[in-house]
Amino acid sequence: MSDTDIIDQLKQGSEAAFKTLVDTHQKLVVNTCYGLVQNREDAEDIAQDVFVEVYRNIDKFRADAKLSTWLYRIAVNRSLNHIRDNKKRKWFHSFEDEVAAKNREVMQVSTSNTDEPEYELENQQRAIILREAINSLPQNQKVAFTLSKYEELSYQEIAEVMDLSVSSVESLLFRAKKGLQKKLYKCYKKKCL
Amino acid sequence: MKCKSVHNKLIFFLEKELPVSEMEQVQKHLDECSECARFTAEMKNTLQILDNDKVNDENPFFYTRVKERIAKQAEEQPAVRPVLVRILQPVAFSILLLLGVYGGFKLGQAPKANIAGSGFTEQEVIPYWNELEAEPIEAFLMK
Ligand SMILES: [Zn+2]
Numbered sequence: 001m002s003d004t005d006i007i008d009q010l011k012q013g014s015e016a017a018f019k020t021l022v023d024t025h026q027k028l029v030v031n032t033c034y035g036l037v038q039n040r041e042d043a044e045d046i047a048q049d050v051f052v053e054v055y056r057n058i059d060k061f062r063a064d065a066k067l068s069t070w071l072y073r074i075a076v077n078r079s080l081n082h083i084r085d086n087k088k089r090k091w092f093h094s095f096e097d098e099v100a101a102k103n104r105e106v107m108q109v110s111t112s113n114t115d116e117p118e119y120e121l122e123n124q125q126r127a128i129i130l131r132e133a134i135n136s137l138p139q140n141q142k143v144a145f146t147l148s149k150y151e152e153l154s155y156q157e158i159a160e161v162m163d164l165s166v167s168s169v170e171s172l173l174f175r176a177k178k179g180l181q182k183k184l185y186k187c188y189k190k191k192c193l
Numbered sequence: 194m195k196c197k198s199v200h201n202k203l204i205f206f207l208e209k210e211l212p213v214s215e216m217e218q219v220q221k222h223l224d225e226c227s228e229c230a231r232f233t234a235e236m237k238n239t240l241q242i243l244d245n246d247k248v249n250d251e252n253p254f255f256y257t258r259v260k261e262r263i264a265k266q267a268e269e270q271p272a273v274r275p276v277l278v279r280i281l282q283p284v285a286f287s288i289l290l291l292l293g294v295y296g297g298f299k300l301g302q303a304p305k306a307n308i309a310g311s312g313f314t315e316q317e318v319i320p321y322w323n324e325l326e327a328e329p330i331e332a333f334l335m336k
Contacts, residue, residue: 126239181204
């Protein structure tokens with residue numbers, strides 16, 4: 001069943017069409033949310049709301065638009081709202097503070113779990129640094145980076161979702177990578193773990 | 194190539210996004226500089242986490258949860274209110290509010306005039322208030 005068929009049937013109130021839509025696009029939406037909020041539970045929570053929004057607004061969906069573009073946009077908007085709402089309590093923490101705090105949590109868990117191999121811990125620490133480095137990116141860069149890395153969208157596709165020119169997307173991704181590189185180097189130099 | 198410029202290009206080197214000549218220059222530096230090579234290895238390992246960090250498994254209860262949310266929201270706010278009520282209600286409420294403000298000004302002025310004119314006591318002013326309270330505000334808000 002094509003996206004157009006799914007949408008036609010959904011507009012006529014087909015329950016089965018909605019299930020197909022959710023099943024076939026669940027991963028896309030959850031992954032996008034996850035890339036942005038960097039937390040699995042929150043990502044699923046937001047993703048569920050994305051599909052609720054789709055269900056309620058299906059009548060407003062233009063027949064000539066691309067379903068995935070619409071889904072990406074709702075997922076991005078909702079994730080950014082979520083980040084904004086959660087930011088208030090975090091704004092005064094620096095990147096290094098966040099990494100150190102997260103690391104303490106990991107260390108506590110892993111010292112209680114003695115048979116965990118050391119490389120596993122190292123990778124967990126790398127994941128923390130990466131996560132916090134991504135989190136510290138400016139909003140637009142983070143969106144472009146997520147769509148590129150987590151969803152492997154082309155520059156053209158990212159441009160469509162973000163309603164930007166391809167060259168703007170190129171520039172966002174360039175700056176995002178520069179920013180990540182800087183953060184990773186800082187952490188490496190300072191041995192922030 | 195100096196260490197600093199290698200650091201600035203490393204992520205693009207790892208992503209193979211540099212022009213061929215620069216790719217070669219960075220590689221040459223890494224072959225000679227152990228410090229940069231170590232950082233490169235660390236950065237590579239860190240960036241590789243992204244590849245495994247994606248959500249690959251699907252939550253089997255996902256659809257059910259979505260349906261639950263839709264049902265719950267439909268319960269909380271019944272969307273089938275007649276259009277007339279949806280429009281008239283705020284209009285009626287606004288009119289009432291304006292009347293209230295207007296009445297308030299009137300009340301503020303009336304007693305003064307009366308007191309000045311014929312020396313009404315406070316108690317005699319009270320009925321104004323009571324009458325105003327008797328206005329069926331709630332009735333306007335209900336169907
Ligand atoms: Zn070097």
